[in-house]
Amino acid sequence: MDRRGVAAKGEGQDLESMGKEGERVADLLSRKPTFDDGQPHAWVTLARALSKMGVMSRRQAMGTIWSGRVKVNGVTVKKHNVWVDLLHDEIRLDGRVLREPRDHVYLALYKPVNVMCARFDRLGRPTVYDYLPKLDRWVFPVGRLDYDSEGLVLLTDHGQLSDRIASPEYHVPKTYRVKVAGQVFEETLEKLRSGMDIGGYITLPAKAHILRRNKSTCWVEITICEGKNRQIRRMLGRCGHQVLRLVRVRVGPVRLAGLKPGQWRYLTEKEILGLKRAARLS
Known part of the structure; x- marks a missing residue:
């Protein structure tokens, strides 16, 4: 599905009425993991990212994402299985930047x-x-x-x-x-x-x-x-x-x-x- 198709579908958000931000969300929704650009990557779904960073379970993350509390690179995303790169994307929950803990349990x-x-x-x-x-x-x-x-x-x-x-x-x-x-x-x-x-x-x-x-x-x-x-x-x-x-x-x-x-x-x-x-x- 191309970006216009994603935007039309909406994925829980009225992207067409969001202007430039809607286009940025559509870009996130339509992208696929890439590994052939010579850079290190850590691709996971957004719900998995919240779990990996010690925030909550994937099931809890799905509801949290749908409620609009999570932003990726400055835009709100309500789709739990959008692909994010833990090494390059900024993920925020309620305005707080999320990172994997340095001291693990x-x-x-x-x-x-x-x-x-x-x-x-x-x-x-x-x-x-x-x-x-x-x-x-x-x-x-x-x-x-x-x-x-x-x-x-x-x-x-x-x-x-x-x-x-x-x-x-x-x-x-x-x-x-x-x-x-x-x-x-x-x-x-x-x-x-x-x-x-x-x-x-x-x-x-x-x-x-x-x-x-x-x-x-x-x-x-x-x-x-x-x-x-x-x-x-x-x-x-x-x-x-x-x-x-x-x-x-x-x-x-x-x-x-x-x-x-x-x-x-x-x-x-x-x-x-x-x-x-x-x-x-x-």
Whole structure:
């Protein structure tokens, strides 16, 4: 859609009656991320930008943007998914320039089973935020952990580090201990280690070994460097195994050990440096 089409559509604003400012808004609404001009960029949607800068969740940001409280480069934008560049655009909320905090917050939480990795849940189910202390800024989960899974969830306001830990490009390992019905044999382990089709996606090779066997169940430890939706369950399901329990025990150098379900702690300086090193972030 060209700029005139965007202006005519409006996107919640009467751009044609706004004159020059309407043209500037239309330019913002119609632009696309660019990476080929030789300059560094950090493109995100406007709602994501407010979350990355520790202001509020993306869901809260959508309503805030629609209410007209946010300006980009001096003009009010009411579209939450307009693209902004954190390195070059000026974003203001209620007149205050927003920037990522220099001193970030890093927490580790043992997410209990049947808890959502989200700020709100439409069904009223508990979320990870029910277990966190009161903080002076917004923090968000580094990746997600399924509602019916448990274990280590990292939360931070450091957007760049979070993105790199979640991205398969940086190969930050995540380790899970999984209880499955029946017995897992070497053939299944080799499939996990080789990479496999889980339905429209070929996984990267995983590390996998048996922890212990019981009469009718088996515990397997699996380490992956990506995090597709329900990936561990889908991988084992493709091999014919039902997952009975799934616990994430490690992300990079950070371990779950020492936390009980519902407990949290701040990361140590050594853990923070280790995470940054693993994510190739100086």
